[in-house]
Each structure stands twice: as C-alpha cells, then as structure tokens.
Amino acid sequence: MASKSADKRFTKDHEWVLLDGDIATVGITDYAQEQLGDLVHIELPELERAVTEGEACAVAESVKAASDVYSPLAGKIVEINETIVEDPSIVNSDAEGEGWFFRLELDDPETFEALLDQDGYDELLETL
Amino acid sequence: MARTDGVRGKTPNLSGTTTEGGQLFRHVAGGEALYAETFVAQNALPDDPTPVPLLTTPLDSWHRRHGARMVPFAGYAMPVLYDLTGDLGARCRGGVMAEHLHTRKAAGLFDVSHMGQAFLSGTGVADALEHLVPGDIAGLKPWRQRYTLLTNEAGGIIDDLMVAKLADDRLFVVVNASRKEVDFTHFAASLPDGIHIGVLEGRGLLALQGPQAAAVIARLAPEAVKLPFMGFGAVDIGGIGCFVSRSGYTGEDGFEISVPGSDTEALADLLVAQPEVVPIGLGARDSLRLEAGLCLYGNDLDELTSPVEAGLTWVIGKRRKLSWDFPGGLLMRDQLDNGTTRHRVGILPDGRTPARAQTTIVADDGTEAGIVTSGGFGPSVNQPIAMGYVRKDLAHDGARLNLIVRGKTLPATVVPLPFVPHRYHR
Numbered sequence: 001m002a003s004k005s006a007d008k009r010f011t012k013d014h015e016w017v018l019l020d021g022d023i024a025t026v027g028i029t030d031y032a033q034e035q036l037g038d039l040v041h042i043e044l045p046e047l048e049r050a051v052t053e054g055e056a057c058a059v060a061e062s063v064k065a066a067s068d069v070y071s072p073l074a075g076k077i078v079e080i081n082e083t084i085v086e087d088p089s090i091v092n093s094d095a096e097g098e099g100w101f102f103r104l105e106l107d108d109p110e111t112f113e114a115l116l117d118q119d120g121y122d123e124l125l126e127t128l
Numbered sequence: 129m130a131r132t133d134g135v136r137g138k139t140p141n142l143s144g145t146t147t148e149g150g151q152l153f154r155h156v157a158g159g160e161a162l163y164a165e166t167f168v169a170q171n172a173l174p175d176d177p178t179p180v181p182l183l184t185t186p187l188d189s190w191h192r193r194h195g196a197r198m199v200p201f202a203g204y205a206m207p208v209l210y211d212l213t214g215d216l217g218a219r220c221r222g223g224v225m226a227e228h229l230h231t232r233k234a235a236g237l238f239d240v241s242h243m244g245q246a247f248l249s250g251t252g253v254a255d256a257l258e259h260l261v262p263g264d265i266a267g268l269k270p271w272r273q274r275y276t277l278l279t280n281e282a283g284g285i286i287d288d289l290m291v292a293k294l295a296d297d298r299l300f301v302v303v304n305a306s307r308k309e310v311d312f313t314h315f316a317a318s319l320p321d322g323i324h325i326g327v328l329e330g331r332g333l334l335a336l337q338g339p340q341a342a343a344v345i346a347r348l349a350p351e352a353v354k355l356p357f358m359g360f361g362a363v364d365i366g367g368i369g370c371f372v373s374r375s376g377y378t379g380e381d382g383f384e385i386s387v388p389g390s391d392t393e394a395l396a397d398l399l400v401a402q403p404e405v406v407p408i409g410l411g412a413r414d415s416l417r418l419e420a421g422l423c424l425y426g427n428d429l430d431e432l433t434s435p436v437e438a439g440l441t442w443v444i445g446k447r448r449k450l451s452w453d454f455p456g457g458l459l460m461r462d463q464l465d466n467g468t469t470r471h472r473v474g475i476l477p478d479g480r481t482p483a484r485a486q487t488t489i490v491a492d493d494g495t496e497a498g499i500v501t502s503g504g505f506g507p508s509v510n511q512p513i514a515m516g517y518v519r520k521d522l523a524h525d526g527a528r529l530n531l532i533v534r535g536k537t538l539p540a541t542v543v544p545l546p547f548v549p550h551r552y553h554r
Contacts (some may be wrong), residue, residue, distance in 0.1 A: 037209060037411070038225035040505040041480045041512070043534075059534070061482055063224040063505045064208075066409050 008096075009115035011072045012055075012124060016096055023107045026072055027100040028091065031125055037062045039088035044080040044102055051103060051104070053111070058101050059123060060091065069101060075109050079103035185241035186332045186392035194407055201410055202305035204242040209409040216406050224411035228507040231378055231416055232548070235338035236408035237399050238377075243333055244308035245386055247326040248299040248315070256319050257291065257299060262435065262454045262525040264445025268293045273360045273373045276443055277435055278311060282433040283456030283463070285438070287311050288423065292360040292373060300360070300371065302333065302384070304425045314380045320344075332392030337382035337416075339551065340404040345372075345383055348398065352383065357552045366398045368396050370516065372378075374553060377413065379420025379546055381553045418513060419506045421545030423473060427485055428472065428515055436463040438518065439472045439545075470498060471523035474545040475514040475531070477538055482512040489518055490530045490537070497522050497529055506547055514540075 009017045014032035018025045033039070041061040051057045051071040058069035080102045084090050091099035106112065117125065130412035182205040192197060194216065196207030212222035220230040230236055248257060254265040263276030270293050287307040292300040304313045315325050336344060344366075346353045352363045355374040363372045368391045376382035387395050399405050414424070423429050429438055434456065441464060448454060452461045477483055487500035503514030516532075522529060527542040 007388075038223050041482060043481070061505070063228070063415050066482070066484065122156060 006128065009072075009112060009117060010121035010124075011070070011074075011115060013070050014069060015072045017112065017115060019106075019109065021110045022106050023078065024073060024075065024104045024106055025100050026102055026104060027058060028069060028095055029121070030095045033092050033095040033099070036060055036067055037064070037092075039091050042084050042091065042101070044082075044085060044087045045071075045077045047077055049077045051077065060088075071104065072115060073104065073106055074108070075104040075106040077102050078105045089112045136313060145537055153531035168208065174212055180235065183242070185328065186243065186389040187239045187396055190393050190396055191239065191407070196407070197460075199410070202242055204305060206242060207239065207407070207409040209411045210407055212406060216400060219403070220406040222406075224415060225507045227406070227408045227412035228415050230406055231338045231408055231412060232380065232508050233312055233338070234406075235336055235340040235344055235382075235402075235404040236378075236412070237396065237405050238335040238337065238413055239387075239396070239407050240335050240377075240384070241330075241332045241392065242305035244301075244303040244305065244311065245328040245331050245333060246301050246303075246312065246315075247294075247328070248301060248319070249297060249326065250323040251297050252320075252471060253297055253299055254293070256323050258448070258454065260314070260318055261456065262444040262448050262457065262460070263291065263292070264447050265291060265293070265299070267445065267447060268297055271360050271373075273358045273375060275358075276315060277429075277440065279435065279455045279457075279460075280431060281455050282431075283434040283436075285425075285429045285433055285435060286314060286431060288425055288429060288440075290373070290375065292371075294360075294362075300386075302386075306426055322488070327384075330389040332387040332389050332395070334385045334387060334395060334399070335376050335382060336385065336399060336405065337376045337378040337380050337408075338404070339380060341380070341382045342553065344399065344402045344404050347402065353385075357381075357554055365395060368395055370395070377420075377422055378416040379422070379548055379550045380416075381550075381551055386417065412507075414502075415507055418502050418504060418515065419508055419546065419548040420550060421515065423515075424473075424502055433517075434460060434463060434468065436460050437468045437470055437472060467520060470517045470519050472501075472515060473518055473523050474543045475500065475503070475516055475529065475538040475540050476543045477512045477514065477531060479538060480512065481533055481538055483533050483535075483538065483540070484513050487514070487516075488532040489516060489540075490532060491522060492528055492530065500531065509547050515545065518542065 014029045016027050016029050043059040045057040053074045055071045056068040057071045060067050081100050191207040195211040198205045199208040209224050210222040220226050256266050261276040263274050268274050273292035277288050290302040349363045351367045352372045357374050360373045373384045441546040452458050482505050483500050483503045489498040491497040498518035500514045500516035505514040529540045531538045531540050
C-alpha cells in the first residue's frame, strides 16, 4: 500500500486521485486490483480526450473479466502510462504508485475537494 | 417413467441467470419441476426480492479455510480462486493466473461436487440410454467411460455428460451442475419403467489434474494409475472407497474422483498434503478448458446448437450411424451430408485485447459472421483466445475475422483447436 497522503482522494468506484496544481494523476486502488486479480490487458484513453466526471475512459482486463475505469473528475487527458499497457502486472504489484493510469488537466481543480478522503474511502471499504 | 431417488429438495433454481466473472451464463429453464420445492422456486415472482440461498458442496468450509474467494455458480457457492498461504502458498500464491500455470506444471485439485452424479440401473440400461444419446453405450466395455450428449428431437444439445459402465446393468453418469434438474427430469420421463435413477445427492466429486497427477495417485492408490485414459475403477484412496476415472476438463492427464460426501474433506486434505498439489478455483478451470478447446455447456453448447455445428460428431458411435436412432439423429445425418450454416472454431485475436463471450464477429466486408461463445485470456499461451460459431465460408483455419469489442474492430484469425495440445494418458 502507498503511504497515506493528505492530497490523495478516492472515488466510490475505487479510483485514486493525486492532485498537483491542476493536474490529477489517476489510478485504481490496491483494493480494486486485488478484486480484479491478475491483469492481462489495459486500455487507456487517447491523449487530449475531454472526459466528464464518471465517464468510462479506460479498461482493466483480468483473465476472467473486463472492468471499466472511470474518470473521477472532468478534464482533459494530458498523459497516459504506456508502461502498464506493456506490462499490466505493474498495476497488481503497485496500483497506487507505478501503476497509475492517466493524468488529467482538471476543468475545475476545486472539484477535487468533493472526492472521498482516505478516511472516507476506508469507511467505504468497511462496508464491502 | 423411471423411478428417481435422492434429488428431493436440494435442486437449485435453474431458471435464473448468474453473472460470473463478467460473463452471463445462461441457464435455459426447461422440463417440468419434479418436486414441490423446486416448483415454488421456479414460480416465484420475477421481482421477488427473496434471495434463493446458495447450495454448498461438501468442501464449503474447507474452501473458506484455504483462502477461497467464493462466488455463486449454477446455484452453488463455489471457489473462483484462492489466496493461498502457508505450505500451499509456498507452492503457488493463488489467483487465476498462478493456479492455471500450476495445473499445467504440477497438479491442481478442483472441487466439482456441484456436478450431478447418478447411477442408472436395470436390465437393458445401456440400450435404454441409447434412446437419449448418440454414443455407443451398449458397446462400452465395463469399467470404461465415454463422453456423450443428451440430444433433442431438433438436433440440439440438452447437456454434455460422462457415462461410465460398471456392469451391463449399471451405469454411472456425471452431468453439468446447471443442467441437473433438466437432465434428471429428462431421464425420469424418458427411460423405461425398469430403469432406476439413483441420484447421488451430497456426494463429493474432486478432479486432480496436471502432469504430476499420476505421480500423486501412484503414491496414494497405485492400482488407479493403471487406468487408461477414460478408464473407470472402484479404488480405495487413503482408506476411502472412491470411484476414479482417468479424465478431466483441462487437457492434461488427470483423475476425477467420486467420493462419499462425509469423506470429501479428508480426501481433499490427503491430496493437498502431497507436495505437487494445490486447490484450483473455477476461474482457472475455465481458462484451462478454453485453452484445451473444450466446450462449456450454456456458452458453447445449448439446445439450439447441434453436435455437427459444435464439431462433436465424433461422439456419434459408428454403430449409431447405421440407424441414426437417437433424438435429432436424422437431422444430424442431413447436416453431415449437406453441411451446416455455421461451425465452432478457435479464434486468435491479433492484439492483446480479450474478446469475451457474446462478442459479435463480422467479416472483412462488414457482413455478420458469427459470435464468440467463450473468450478470455490463455495464461499458458500468454495471449487472448476465444471460441465461437462462424458462418460456413469463414469456418476454416486462417480465415480472417473482425471482433467488435467496445465498439472497436479487432482483427482475428480462425485457428485449429486446442490452443494447448492435449496431454492425456493414452
């Protein structure tokens, strides 16, 4: 597990978000990778694509199933992590670090504040 | 009507659908409910919120103790994968990928106790069963087993099953979990009065599969290792009286062991105490059988698919082809003579994107070409693989197809099955 950071937020769909200025780095949580199991294929959005909050924009495929990954906030895709396309197992081994999916230039950085904080996400996991 | 014992009150509601691993497994509701209990379940209102409680196998708590993640499958709580720890974790960490590769390298233990087991007994039982299946059952030697199909008058497949002969008047059958009620109802309605159907409710069925399975069995039950492929025997394993067949659903050498319910845990403990063995979940069971090109009922076979379309004409016994006197036989003969409009093929997607069941297949000219019926990732071939039905003109090795996955067109090629060569003990 990555260290708990005040700047890290979460969605109820098990994405994590780190904010640096108006650029948000997005990935799936350690809980999510564990639930999905061994990943064999990752699809990432195209650069410059405009995404809305909650829009399906990436796919994580395990041996058994394909799962959508949603954009946690509205913005524009400015960077994607090609390394995890080459080797999807990185998402299993370091979901909340090297296994990040994409970077998003947020339309409104204020929206970040509305996401779940670590305590909120931990509480969500308690209910699952 | 033949007499039936043993199924009362424990048959799952088969009329619903369950989602497992993102794939919809269809259970075709069929046949009249035999018993009041199942009648009630089948006629519950569609929006009745009362969940049907899951059935359990004799290994339910054993799975949970061994780190299984349990999922609903065909009305049963079943392990989809394990998070293995301790001695077992040192052999295999668990998870679909590792469990799959362990089975191909060493030996895996599968709980398949959800499947239906029954004795069919009575004078002339083999001839009687031949009225329902295209296989040569009369010609099956004692202590041998055969893969066959229950077919319907329209030439479709009601189920695929294993039939073993213990004696001229005694057969042992293993049917799919999702088809138990349909099959046993069909037996009861179609077999003559003198045939007794003894359903073995609550009995365990374990499969030990992999290249080292024979070494494990040699240590525990030396006589069982003498079984040829599709041989069947009554064998003591660790003091437990079992029926053992040399067969399986992975493409590897292996054994399926029918064991009394109360002894199933002890047998599982004995098997995983062997250094080659770890428990394997349904996830790897599915990827192993897909690599081996083996059909899954409900995905690749159903009541609207004929054995000829499915490439299973080899199940029709040579003698049975003289008279074609089994359900749908004349239709199958016509299909063999004149061809079918579609055929089951292996499909290799060009890239790394898996195409799952129900993926639409189109030809290069954009016309509809067929549908994927099983698809995913093959850990041993390390790439996506699939099976499906394509129209006749594209059902040849090397034909180019396009798979429509999430709106994108992915090129793919028709390839021979299996994806991984069978390594049965011949």
